[in-house]
Amino acid sequence: MSNAGTLHRIPARPWRWLPWLVASQLVVILVWALDGWQWGLxxxxxxxxLFMVPVFLPNSRFYAPVLSRLPEAGNTVWLTIDDGPGPETRAVLDLLDRHQARATFFLVGERALAQPELVQEILRRGHDLGNHSHSHPQARFWRLGPVAMRAEIEGCQHALQAVSGQPVRWYRSVVGMTNPFVAPVLQRLGLVRVG
Structure with a gap:
């Protein structure tokens, strides 16, 4: 992607939602105390x-900025491929070659470590890499706490850097879910979340 370098949306204030949470709970306590559980509950x-729904909305900016559109893209399309590398990766690479297209492959760290030659092939053919968590915990990603979330994102980042020899700058959440603990890790690693 040619203008990808200008699209940095690294979280500047990863805890910006916290004052709103505290204020909302203070209002709940006040209403409960004054008007009882009928209004408080x-x-x-x-x-x-209000704080849970954004976790399940892939392009929600509530907890972290997200790049979901290319500004002034014209007829440019950003192809992204998730969950690899896998058995179909070589076929996808061949298809992209036939159409002279480039893509960003959002890879799972464990899978990249298991197939480093395939990661090298992706890069050799001119494609970019992105972070898609270390183990792809699809069923529970939404509820990971700060330590587990950091381990997933940092683990993938370290794995991809070890295999490719370069840091990646893109990140995509598993199943698009982003909870409050994603943005601090993205800020620390300088990653841009892609929707």
């Missing part, structure tokens, strides 16, 4: 939903 459920 529905308000509490609603306030919790």
């Amino acid at each position: 529905p308000l509490m459920v609603a306030s919790h939903a």
Whole structure:
């Protein structure tokens, strides 16, 4: 992708949502104390939903900035391929070669370490790499805490750097889910989240 270098959206304030959470819970406590559970409980459920729903929306910017469109792309398309490398990667590479197309492969760290020659082939053919977590914990990624989230993102980053010899700058959340603990790791590693 030619203008990818200008698209940095590294989280500048990864905890910007925290004051809103604290304020919303103080309002819930106040309403509960003044008007009882009949008003306090529905308000509490609603306030919790406001902080949970963005976790499941792939392009939500609530917890971390996300690059979901290319500014002034014209007829440029950014092809992205997730979850590899895998058995179909060589066929995808051949198809891209036939059409003289380039893509960003968002790789899983464990899979990259298991097939370093395939990662090298991706790079040799002129494609870019992205971080897609170390173990791809699809069923539980949304609820990972700060230590586990850091291990997933940093683990993949270290694996891809070890295999490719260069750091990657793109990150895509597993199944598009992003919780409050993603942005601090992205900020620390200088990664841009791609939707």
